Every structure is written in C-alpha cells, then in structure tokens.
Amino acid sequence: MARRTPRDEHAAAILRELIVITRRGVADARTAPLSLSMTDQSILGYIVDHPECRSVDIAEAFRLNRSTVSRQLAGLTRLGVVREITDASGRGRPLELTETGWAAYREAIDLLQTVVDRHLGDWRDDEVARFATDLTRFNDAASDGDRPRHPETNAPADD
Amino acid sequence: MARRTPRDEHAAAILRELIVITRRGVADARTAPLSLSMTDQSILGYIVDHPECRSVDIAEAFRLNRSTVSRQLAGLTRLGVVREITDASGRGRPLELTETGWAAYREAIDLLQTVVDRHLGDWRDDEVARFATDLTRFNDAASDGDRPRHPETNAPADD
DNA sequence: GGCGTAGCGTTGCATATGACAACAGAAGGA
DNA sequence: TCCTTCTGTTGTCATATGCAACGCTACGCC
Numbered sequence: 001m002a003r004r005t006p007r008d009e010h011a012a013a014i015l016r017e018l019i020v021i022t023r024r025g026v027a028d029a030r031t032a033p034l035s036l037s038m039t040d041q042s043i044l045g046y047i048v049d050h051p052e053c054r055s056v057d058i059a060e061a062f063r064l065n066r067s068t069v070s071r072q073l074a075g076l077t078r079l080g081v082v083r084e085i086t087d088a089s090g091r092g093r094p095l096e097l098t099e100t101g102w103a104a105y106r107e108a109i110d111l112l113q114t115v116v117d118r119h120l121g122d123w124r125d126d127e128v129a130r131f132a133t134d135l136t137r138f139n140d141a142a143s144d145g146d147r148p149r150h151p152e153t154n155a156p157a158d159d
Numbered sequence: 160m161a162r163r164t165p166r167d168e169h170a171a172a173i174l175r176e177l178i179v180i181t182r183r184g185v186a187d188a189r190t191a192p193l194s195l196s197m198t199d200q201s202i203l204g205y206i207v208d209h210p211e212c213r214s215v216d217i218a219e220a221f222r223l224n225r226s227t228v229s230r231q232l233a234g235l236t237r238l239g240v241v242r243e244i245t246d247a248s249g250r251g252r253p254l255e256l257t258e259t260g261w262a263a264y265r266e267a268i269d270l271l272q273t274v275v276d277r278h279l280g281d282w283r284d285d286e287v288a289r290f291a292t293d294l295t296r297f298n299d300a301a302s303d304g305d306r307p308r309h310p311e312t313n314a315p316a317d318d
Numbered sequence: 319g320g321c322g323t324a325g326c327g328t329t330g331c332a333t334a335t336g337a338c339a340a341c342a343g344a345a346g347g348a
Numbered sequence: 349t350c351c352t353t354c355t356g357t358t359g360t361c362a363t364a365t366g367c368a369a370c371g372c373t374a375c376g377c378c
Binding site: 006007010011012013014015017018019020021022023024025026027030031038042045062063064109112113116117118119120121122123125127128129130131132134135136137138139141 | 298
Binding site: 030054055056066067069070071073074091092093 | 324325326327328329336
C-alpha cells in the first residue's frame with residue numbers, strides 16, 4: 001500500500017464527515033415529526049426542481065424502481081400533495097405539486113434549514129460562502145460515471 | 160419574512176448540497192454491489208469507532224429501536240462479520256468485528272473513498288484540507304439539541 | 319388509417335427495514 | 349435473597365423496495 005500523504009488523510013476525513021452527514025440525514029428523516037418520509041421529500045424536491053417531470057424521470061434520478069416511484073406517487077396523490085397535469089400530451093404523465101404539496105415541501109425545507117443554520121451559528125459570512133462554494137464544487141464534480149463500482153464487478157447490470 | 164441576505168443564500172445552498180449528498184449516499188448504498196446494506200455498514204462503523212460497544216449503544220447512536228439493531232446484529236453474526244466478546248462482564252454483551260468483518264468494512268470504505276477521491280480530482284491539496292476542516296467543524300457543531308423539531312411539536316416524545 | 323413496437327405506469331409477490339409491545343434473562347442494589 | 353432495571357429477543361405490523369408480468373398508449377412505419 002502506498003504511503004498515506006496529508007492529502008490522503010484529508011480525503012479520508014472528508015469521507016468520514018460525509019458519512020456522518022448522510023447517516024444523520026437518514027436518522028433525522030426517519031424520526032423527524034414530518035408527514036413526509038425521506039423518499040417522499042426527495043420526490044417532491046425533484047418535482048420542484050424539474051417541473052412537469054414524469055414518474056420514470058424520478059425513478060432514474062434516484063435510481064429507484066419504477067414500481068417504487070409509482071407507489072410512492074400514488075400515496076402522495078392520495079395525500080393531495082402531488083397531481084398529474086391534466087392537459088398532458090406525449091409520453092407519460094407530467095407531475096406537479098398542489099398548493100398543499102408546496103406547503104409541505106417548504107415546511108420540510110424550513111425545518112432542515114434551521115438545523116443547518118444552527119450548525120453555522122458561529123461561522124463568519126465569508127466562511128459560509130466558501131463552504132457553500134466548496135460543497136457545490138464537490139457535488140458538481142459528480143457529473144457521471146462515478147457510481148461506486150465493485151472492483152470485481154466488471155459487467156455492471158445497471159446504468 | 161425577513162429579507163434574504165447573501166449569507167442566507169449561501170446557507171440555503173449548503174442545505175441544498177447536503178441534501179444532494181445524503182440522497183446520493185442513500186442511493187449508492189442501496190445499489191452498490193456490496194454485501195452490506197447502509198445500516199449494516201453503519202453498525203460496523205460504529206463498532207470500529209467504539210470497540211466493545213453493546214447493542215443498545217448502537218441503537219442510541221443511530222436512533223434505531225433496540226429490536227432493529229438486534230435483528231441486524233443477528234444477521235451480521237450469521238454472516239460472520241460480528242461476534243460477541245466472550246469474556247464479557249457487566250451489563251450487556253460487548254461486540255467486536257471478526258476478521259471477515261474488518262475486511263468487509265475496509266472494502267466498503269475503500270469503495271467510498273475512491274468516489275470521494277474522484278470528486279476531489281482537480282482540487283489542490285490546500286483546498287482539500289480546508290474542505291475537510293470545514294466539514295469537521297460543521298459536524299462538530301451538531302453536539303446536541305439540534306434534532307429537527309417540528310415547530311408545532313412542543314412536547315417532543317423523544318430525548 | 320392501421321399496426322407493431324417501445325415507453326410508461328401499475329400490480330402481484332417477495333424481501334428488507336423499522337417500530338412498538340411484550341417477554342426473558344441477567345446484573346446490581348437493598 | 350429478592351426486587352428492580354437494564355439488555356436483548358421475538359411477535360406483529362407498516363413501509364419501502366425490487367423484480368416480473370401485465371396493460372395501456374404514444375409513436376413510427378407502412
């Protein structure tokens with residue numbers, strides 16, 4: 001094994017912290033007193049970011065089975081937060097949020113924002129800006145082809 | 160609503176990016192060609208970080224029900240990655256990884272590390288170091304009392 | 319315009335994850 | 349010793365997810 005450089009140590013620290021963030025996010029989503037599950041929130045967020053998207057788009061984005069998204073959407077429709085756009089044309093059925101859906105989405109985001117803000121409590125403005133820039137850069141680097149791939153799996157079945 | 164300052168915009172960007180990281184982490188954990196689920200990896204990681212911890216410690220750390228951890232541990236024990244420390248004394252049964260468990264843990268970490276490294280591909284060393292520092296600072300600020308709390312929930316049932 | 323294919327959504331079944339409640343066993347304290 | 353409390357397990361249920369199979373519909377080709 002190659003000697004670990006300082007950069008390696010820092011990269012390892014980054015992974016460690018990202019794991020913490022993910023785990024905490026999952027635990028929060030599971031136990032937060034919200035009516036929407038994490039998957040539900042993801043779906044709402046995707047519809048917000050991609051107006052008139054279809055079920056299959058959501059499935060691809062989160063790499064979920066079509067059936068899973070179908071069922072989740074059925075639940076969300078029953079809840080009255082999502083609906084199909086009526087005058088649809090072409091393949092599939094474009095989706096949109098209802099007013100209730102927007103309210104639920106904002107509620108969830110606001111809740112999370114307060115958590116983030118609390119973490120940033122004693123940060124200077126320029127530090128916050130820098131952190132935002134770094135995070136965005138980090139995520140944008142994930143264009144594609146960066147799915148975790150098992151070394152011994154040379155013929156991936158997905159994507 | 161108060162006017163949005165630049166700091167607010169950056170904080171919102173941070174939340175957005177953290178959500179992306181969490182979602183991606185969940186999707187990766189679900190579809191990665193690994194034998195361990197995300198929960199399993201969490202448990203292994205906790206045991207690594209907290210040698211001789213017990214089942215109930217894991218449950219508290221990830222805010223999972225004792226029964227959930229018990230069943231997950233039963234599966235991991237069956238897989239041969241976790242075992243109870245034999246000469247236990249006192250309350251509960253301390254846990255440790257087997258050799259197989261260590262190998263599985265390292266495999267998972269290595270896989271994730273390659274993903275992180277790829278994202279950091281064109282970063283300078285000092286940028287990587289800074290990002291690591293910022294992430295650590297962000298997470299450490301989450302000491303406690305920062306669980307997402309529903310505004311209308313004034314009598315939380317947990318903690 | 320009619321037909322075949324492919325895309326899209328749904329449903330049946332199986333599995334994994336997780337919660338809650340009830341229970342069992344063991345450790346500690348009075 | 350006995351009682352309480354902690355710890356872990358099991359029964360039962362709800363949700364999330366995948367796979368396979370099905371049905372519908374838009375599109376393309378003739």
